[in-house]
Amino acid sequence: MAVCIAVIAKENYPLYIRSTPMENELKFHYMVHTSLDVVDEKISAMGKALVDQRELYLGLLYPTEDYKVYGYVTNSKVKFVMVVDSSNTALRDNEIRSMFRKLHNSYTDVMCNPFYNPGDRIQSRVFDNMVTSMMIQVC
Amino acid sequence: MEAAAGGGCGSGPSLLLSDGEQQCYSELFARCVGAASGGQGPGPAEAARVASGTASAAAGPVADLFRASQLPAETLHQITELCGAKRVGYFGPTQFYVALKLIAAAQSGLPVRIESIKCELPLPRFMMSKNDGEMRFGNPAELHGSKVQIPYLTTEKNSFKRMDDEEKQQETQSPTMSPLASPPSSPPHYQRVPLSHGYSKLRSSMEQMHPVPYEGRQPLVQPEGTSFGVSGAKPLRHQASLIRSFSVERELQDNNSNYPDEPWRITEEQREYYINQFRSLQPDPSSFISGSVAKNFFTKSKLSIPELSYIWELSDADCDGALTLPEFCAAFHLIVARKNGYPLPEGLPPTLQPEYLQAAFPKPKWECALFDSYSESMLTNQQACDLNGMEKTSVKDMADFPAPTQDVTGDDKQALKSTLTEALPKDVPEDPATPKDSNSLKARPRSRSYSSTSIEEAMKRGEDPPTPPPRPQKTHSRASSLDLNKVFQPSVPATKSGLLPPPPALPPRPCPSQQPEQVSEAELPPQLNRAPSQAAESSPAKKDVSYSQPPSKPIRRKFRPENQSTESQEPSTAVGGPASGATVKPHPTVQKQSSKQKKAIQTAIRKNKEANAVLARLNSELQQQLKEVHQERIALENQLEQLRPVTVL
Numbered sequence: 001m002a003v004c005i006a007v008i009a010k011e012n013y014p015l016y017i018r019s020t021p022m023e024n025e026l027k028f029h030y031m032v033h034t035s036l037d038v039v040d041e042k043i044s045a046m047g048k049a050l051v052d053q054r055e056l057y058l059g060l061l062y063p064t065e066d067y068k069v070y071g072y073v074t075n076s077k078v079k080f081v082m083v084v085d086s087s088n089t090a091l092r093d094n095e096i097r098s099m100f101r102k103l104h105n106s107y108t109d110v111m112c113n114p115f116y117n118p119g120d121r122i123q124s125r126v127f128d129n130m131v132t133s134m135m136i137q138v139c
Numbered sequence: 140m141e142a143a144a145g146g147g148c149g150s151g152p153s154l155l156l157s158d159g160e161q162q163c164y165s166e167l168f169a170r171c172v173g174a175a176s177g178g179q180g181p182g183p184a185e186a187a188r189v190a191s192g193t194a195s196a197a198a199g200p201v202a203d204l205f206r207a208s209q210l211p212a213e214t215l216h217q218i219t220e221l222c223g224a225k226r227v228g229y230f231g232p233t234q235f236y237v238a239l240k241l242i243a244a245a246q247s248g249l250p251v252r253i254e255s256i257k258c259e260l261p262l263p264r265f266m267m268s269k270n271d272g273e274m275r276f277g278n279p280a281e282l283h284g285s286k287v288q289i290p291y292l293t294t295e296k297n298s299f300k301r302m303d304d305e306e307k308q309q310e311t312q313s314p315t316m317s318p319l320a321s322p323p324s325s326p327p328h329y330q331r332v333p334l335s336h337g338y339s340k341l342r343s344s345m346e347q348m349h350p351v352p353y354e355g356r357q358p359l360v361q362p363e364g365t366s367f368g369v370s371g372a373k374p375l376r377h378q379a380s381l382i383r384s385f386s387v388e389r390e391l392q393d394n395n396s397n398y399p400d401e402p403w404r405i406t407e408e409q410r411e412y413y414i415n416q417f418r419s420l421q422p423d424p425s426s427f428i429s430g431s432v433a434k435n436f437f438t439k440s441k442l443s444i445p446e447l448s449y450i451w452e453l454s455d456a457d458c459d460g461a462l463t464l465p466e467f468c469a470a471f472h473l474i475v476a477r478k479n480g481y482p483l484p485e486g487l488p489p490t491l492q493p494e495y496l497q498a499a500f501p502k503p504k505w506e507c508a509l510f511d512s513y514s515e516s517m518l519t520n521q522q523a524c525d526l527n528g529m530e531k532t533s534v535k536d537m538a539d540f541p542a543p544t545q546d547v548t549g550d551d552k553q554a555l556k557s558t559l560t561e562a563l564p565k566d567v568p569e570d571p572a573t574p575k576d577s578n579s580l581k582a583r584p585r586s587r588s589y590s591s592t593s594i595e596e597a598m599k600r601g602e603d604p605p606t607p608p609p610r611p612q613k614t615h616s617r618a619s620s621l622d623l624n625k626v627f628q629p630s631v632p633a634t635k636s637g638l639l640p641p642p643p644a645l646p647p648r649p650c651p652s653q654q655p656e657q658v659s660e661a662e663l664p665p666q667l668n669r670a671p672s673q674a675a676e677s678s679p680a681k682k683d684v685s686y687s688q689p690p691s692k693p694i695r696r697k698f699r700p701e702n703q704s705t706e707s708q709e710p711s712t713a714v715g716g717p718a719s720g721a722t723v724k725p726h727p728t729v730q731k732q733s734s735k736q737k738k739a740i741q742t743a744i745r746k747n748k749e750a751n752a753v754l755a756r757l758n759s760e761l762q763q764q765l766k767e768v769h770q771e772r773i774a775l776e777n778q779l780e781q782l783r784p785v786t787v788l
Binding site for chain 1: 434485
């Protein structure tokens, strides 16, 4: 149901970005890019960095007429941005949280791979599969 | 020679050989002749025989060759009769060629008749057996792939991938494929020489005729098998580079054909090899290899980083950034398979799952205290591995813990396990490779590794390990040239008395726990008849040594009571222990030993000099490596500096 999932590095360049292919991908890229500003705003508003998963989840960043954008930031300032379809009203906050948690876990697994250099694009097949499963989950 | 002989001899039916056949047959014939005459006459005689064109292949290698064609015995008899060897009494070139042609006919399913050889036939195929002179044949250009066995992989990999279907060939291949299932019983190291030899031969002789003469790596299992299309030279080169890069003798063989369709099954030899490699990186098989160590090791295989990354993903089942022994075996096996051209699977095959690997093969060699591996490979590999400081201490911690377990009791294992698990949380949070995520998230993957190690240890303890096979030579570790055990041990029996001198000038190693073992043994050879003052020095050194390695006391106590000096005997007896009968000996045998001492001193001096030279060489090598690493680091730092201003927005 997520139409676009992106992993942004600390320096605000994308490590991984994937959208459902039927849409115009450029639109999603632009959305994710603009949402980064909102993410930064929320991060700075949080004050001291607190190691609490609850505050890693940023919640709804901003809604548009068609889509909603959710954000999540890790302790290392790696951001996950997820764009979901607004028409899908069955999505609850908890579900979004759980999706982000799954994303975070998969990201950690990618990090554990010694052949992965932090800052590279994520090319892990396992990560891909997980994201794909998330994107076609409840569609 | 062959061409002349082939055309010259008139006896027997007229042969029409294609170019490919001509070449193959002549090569076979030369080999048989060479094998025959190599055992018989001197070189010049053989050359003369060959040059004169009347060379005859002896019955022995020819019989072997025929047997390798996997035809039934009576067929071979028929062939031998037909070709005229029986009549003539020997295998001349013509007879040999006729016989080969008849073999090809028989393998194609045609009756063994003289008329059969008139038609166009493919080349005969022979199984490569343990004899060095046996064939590694490529088929002519109609067929792709050949049937030579590869020592690396299991039997299924030696089957063909037939690009264009020739029914005849398929028929004949099916009966000959079943013999593939029977593993050759030759010892593993046998294959090494013919392997490399075969590669060069193949490359040189076959490439002009066979576009793809790659030895049967084509899997039957993987239907996509796209990697087959690679030209023969490339995988050969890969394998040669693999041999070089790992710089270990390949002791793998294609055995274990219970499931001939599974290329992912690890054979016993392969498993032993993997375990040895594991031990070279991490002496304690119950512990695991950290990510960076494994990365450096696997990078040597010259696979691309994405592929290695994917292999890691597949094999690191619990995603903890470290490889346990079954995970390591799985990863290694995947790498070997990939090097041999197998496409990587989508998921970890069931035979490579860690649980399966643990259950399938018992782990026999852990109980043998692995002093050799500790002493040699541990020291050098610690220096060799590109570890950061934390990794070094972590590995050292883990090495220190297993070090004392010479007498492996249950208590020791408990202590080991608990110390390992304690070391883990210390190690893991400071591992720079893992991101600094929340503790809860980190706890989840870490707990998985904990449980896996405990399960493994429980399983280990439950199994009764069989007696360990003789340990293979650790030729790949750099200290093998030093081979401290061999240097110091033989001189030990010779030295039954004397004082313990100060330890010889061994370079300071990062792991002090390993050092004292050689130090103790090193002390003994040059120990004789030194000044008593040195005994005083040595006994505190000895005490330190004994302190740092309490379980090794039984070894040292055996030697200590044999010291003649009272000063050194006092501390030794003060240490006590089951030294018993040895203490009584020195008194009556004083005179004899004094004469032995001189010889022992001399031998010890010589050995020390050798050891010195080796160590000096080792030192210089390491210095050079250190320089290189420094340079690399400087280059990387420069890069980082250059990149930094770009990314900061």
